[in-house]
Amino acid sequence: EIVLTQSPDFQSVTPKEKVTITCRASQSIGSSLHWYQQKPDQSPKLLIKYASQSISGVPSRFSGSGSGTDFTLTINSLEAEDAATYYCHQSSSLPRTFGQGTKVEIK
Amino acid sequence: QVQLQESGPGLVKPSQTLSLTCTVSGGSISSGGYYWSWIRQHPGKGLEWIGYIYYSGSTYYNPSLKSRVTISVDTSKNQFSLKLSSVTAADTAVYYCAREGRVPPAFDYWGQGTLVTVSS
Numbered sequence: 618e619i620v621l622t623q624s625p626d627f628q629s630v631t632p633k634e635k636v637t638i639t640c641r642a643s644q645s646i647g648s649s650l651h652w653y654q655q656k657p658d659q660s661p662k663l664l665i666k667y668a669s670q671s672i673s674g675v676p677s678r679f680s681g682s683g684s685g686t687d688f689t690l691t692i693n694s695l696e697a698e699d700a701a702t703y704y705c706h707q708s709s710s711l712p713r714t715f716g717q718g719t720k721v722e723i724k
Numbered sequence: 725q726v727q728l729q730e731s732g733p734g735l736v737k738p739s740q741t742l743s744l745t746c747t748v749s750g751g752s753i754s755s756g757g758y759y760w761s762w763i764r765q766h767p768g769k770g771l772e773w774i775g776y777i778y779y780s781g782s783t784y785y786n787p788s789l790k791s792r793v794t795i796s797v798d799t800s801k802n803q804f805s806l807k808l809s810s811v812t813a814a815d816t817a818v819y820y821c822a823r824e825g826r827v828p829p830a831f832d833y834w835g836q837g838t839l840v841t842v843s844s
Contacts, residue, residue, distance in 0.1 A: 618787070651830040660820060660834035661771065667828050704771055708829035712786040713761075713773040 619643050619707050623716035631724045636692040638719045640705035645685045649709035652681055652690045655718075656701045664703075665690065697723050726750040728821050728835035736815075736842050742808040746821030746835060747801070754779045754799040759824040761831065762795060762806045764817040772817075776824060777804055811842045 620643040653661035665681035705716040732744035761776040775785035
């Protein structure tokens, strides 16, 4: 099973600040890494596919990068509506696994 | 627009079997090209993938739950179902159904989730 480790677990950020979340895989997964946003009492929402590819309808301030074992989700100019927990997920192999999540709070 | 909706009992007694159904609308399970997953989230915790099924009935289960999980599909009703046997309090969670695409193999549509509590 591929283990995904996110850092940090929690981040408190002021609006307009830049947020960086990392996800490290226990073995190489190429670009088979996807990012989700989950707001309280909502289902997760797909934000970024294949490490860096944008999803229609997702604001352009969200971007992703990386390949192999190290990945990054960046939120440029954080907005209040971005308060949520963010998860990475790998589809390189079965079973599918998720990172433990990074909670982003707005100061 | 594809929509998924979970249904089933919100309370299950310990040692019994948890049963949930996911009804898909706006798209046909039997059209192929997608895997249909169950994912759960323990209260205040992260996401755990339970397993998936293809329209043909082919399945894959998370080894951590494999001995207790059965996922089935009913293409005539455009539904797929989860059964988890011998439940304990540790199975208390929000259960989501979700669609996994082929390209990309990411979860692009999710149900709203249903809380299942295991308690006597």
